[in-house]
Amino acid sequence: MPVPCCRVVCVVNYERIVIVMLDPRLLRNNIEETAAALATRGYQLDVDAYNALEEKRKALQVETQDLQNERNTRSKAIGMAKRSGEDIAPLLAQVEALGGKLDEAKAALEQVMLSLNIFYQETPNVPAPGVPSGKDEDDNVEVLKWGTPPDLGFKAKDHVDIAQALNKGLDFETAAKLSGSRFVVMNGSIARMHRALAQFMLDCHTQEHGYHEVYVPYLVNSESLYGTGQLPKFGEDLFHTKPATEEGQGMSLIPTAEVPLTNIARDHIFSSDELPVKMTAHTPCFRSEAGSYGRDTRGLIRQHQFDKVEMVQLVAPETSMDALEELTGHAEVILQKLGLPYRKVVLCTGDMGFGACKTYDLEVWLPAQDTYREISSCSNMGDFQARRMQARYKSKDMKKPELIHTLNGSGLAVGRTLVAILENYQQQDGSVKVPEVLVPYMNGVTEITPA
RNA sequence: GGAGAGGUGGGUGAGUGGCUGAAACCAGUUCCCUGCUAAGGAACCGUACGUUAAUUCGUACCGAGGGUUCGAAUCCCUCCCUCUCCGCCA
Known part of the structure; x- marks a missing residue:
């Protein structure tokens, strides 16, 4: 399935990468109930697979954000040092490895987000209470x-x-x-x-x-x-x-x-x-x-x-x-x-x-x-x-x-x-x-x- | 189709590499003052995700995507859109 150009943009915009249909909290917090509700309309939600992905997502997002935080902090320090005329070469050396690590984390996060996306894309709405259960x-x-x-x-x-x-x-x-x-x-x-x-x-x-x-x-x-x-x-x-x-x-x-x-x-x-x-x-x-x-x-x-x-x-x-x-x-x-x-x-x-x-x-x-x-x-x-x-x-x-x-x-x-x-x-x-x-x-x- | 200009927060509009999530003004919210009204003064005033006891902290977002850089609203490339003039046309 082609990825929609309008929504999947880049790793940095985590929130935009997911084509959200259901409230993500329904899946994150009430996945069993949601899965049961969806089952009444003939849709099987793979709870285990979802949970695994979601866990990965969380870890990677935290990691990525931490790295970005570090990069921002250090870059700011470089700017200040440069301004006060200090030698910034040692500071530059410190951030050398950061970029690569950040790119890696971003790429990994993107992969997880794309997989997660499939869940959201293919999950139909949850029936309202009182809607009769039935097949066709x-x-x-x-x-x-x-x-x-x-x-x-x-x-x-x-x-x-x-x-x-x-x-x-x-x-x-x-x-x-x-x-x-x-x-x-x-x-x-x-x-x-x-x-x-x-x-x-x-x-x-x-x-x-x-x-x-x-x-x-x-x-x-x-x-x-x-x-x-x-x-x-x-x-x-x-x-x-x-x-x-x-x-x-x-x-x-x-x-x-x-x-x-x-x-x-x-x-x-x-x-x-x-x-x-x-x-x-x-x-x-x-x-x-x-x-x-x-x-x-x-x-x-x-x-x-x-x-x-x-x-x-x-x-x-x-x-x-x-x-x-x-x-x-x-x-x-x-x-x-x-x-x-x-x-x-x-x-x-x-x-x-x-x-x-x-x-x-x-x-x-x-x-x-x-x-x-x-x-x-x-x-x-x-x-x-x-x-x-x-x-x-x-x-x-x-x-x-x-x-x-x-x-x-x-x-x-x-x-x-x-x-x-x-x-x-x-x-x-x-x-x-x-x-x-x-x-x-x-x-x-x-x-x-x-x- | 040809030629130009431009896309920044609800609006107008600054900002050409670092302390800018973003000046200023308008609108909005709350409060003060003036017996109403008008005028005046002060504060607040984006969204999402993560995090937290918390409106706590973090990350991202200046049309979209990519690139350069330790660092991009700011530089480069591509695309999209809007506006103006000319041509064409219902």
Whole structure:
């Protein structure tokens, strides 16, 4: 695995050499408990190996710092002697061997730090208490169901067929010509509804839920991807641009607006009265879908490029679990306003994302698939991302800055919302009703019909 | 793309080899004084890691990396970024 140029810099900066993900103190002081917690999500932490490395690290760091201290002291003495006109030759002779010893110690320390780094790089976040233990999505726990799947009274068509009949509203063939599989060209009223959905969601979050609207870059640098946890482990899920230079790291297309939005907090210390920060943005998302060959090949469900309205919150640690409930609720409101039946599940330990400590998925009812499909995922990342980003806050009565907590959630995935509307609002004659809240965004159109 | 300038603490901005983790000013915090306000005075005021009874001590950090040196914010090399002017362009 390539070492990230942005973080691993040189031996002298011990603290920057480690890409910290978990609180190092969790591993140093509570490693048994941490290992047990991680085991519930299927991650085996090699406790003995870690402890051995950590011990080495400590010894070497102390040794290195002692040597540096000696060098500094002696160099200072030389300066003073020189100033007062004394002969400094004997003093120089004394420090002769010091440099070599220091270099050795530094090199050894660097090696240990790099090994230690692997532990941090590959260790996922610790699940929050109360998150159900489980292996995969089958062990997720349903929290609630909202709405009732519509009784269409005829055999449901899927969104591909519906849109095809609506003046080629979704044109996958042309998209394949332009780009390849997993892309779409939208036409006419369908394209319009797609745009309307994003506008509606943004308006709702900004006007009713108190989010600050943000426009962000769609290409980001590798630091940002490390910050939110896509790198170093999940680089193959992303589209990368070519490096500008052989050594340089090219920019990457964002897989979600979570990356630019959350990284706004990177290397920043908020004052406590600035929190919580609530941001929303509508962006395209680009995903390589490596490893999902053959899955959801039909239709709009799994695309290399899709639009999403994202919500991100930056909050004080003690409020993050409440914030997760709130944020998930904001996503639910969109589904409710659109009249789309959904269910809410809490992900089990084994199904959660790498950086999350608790996640709710919202799954919308899709008549053609006769099942619920994910349309939003809302996660509390705890301090996991904040630690990597060095995103902190400080109040007047706090001695030191502390890490903030970060949360993100889709509110919602626009393409999948379009799918859900097409399928849930389809009528026997092939037309599709426009959900009431969307009508103003569709220039008053209440129904999409074949021309 | 061409030509220049520059990157120092929350901000402005000194600092060209040693006693500079860094002047000064502004902002901020605490206190004093003046019956409010305004003005004035004093102190404090970076982050990380290690260490400690301790805000005790140590180390590192002046865009990033490397080099020279006993010693680098300061000298050398490479890279990144920002700004200005010209050209081009949505």
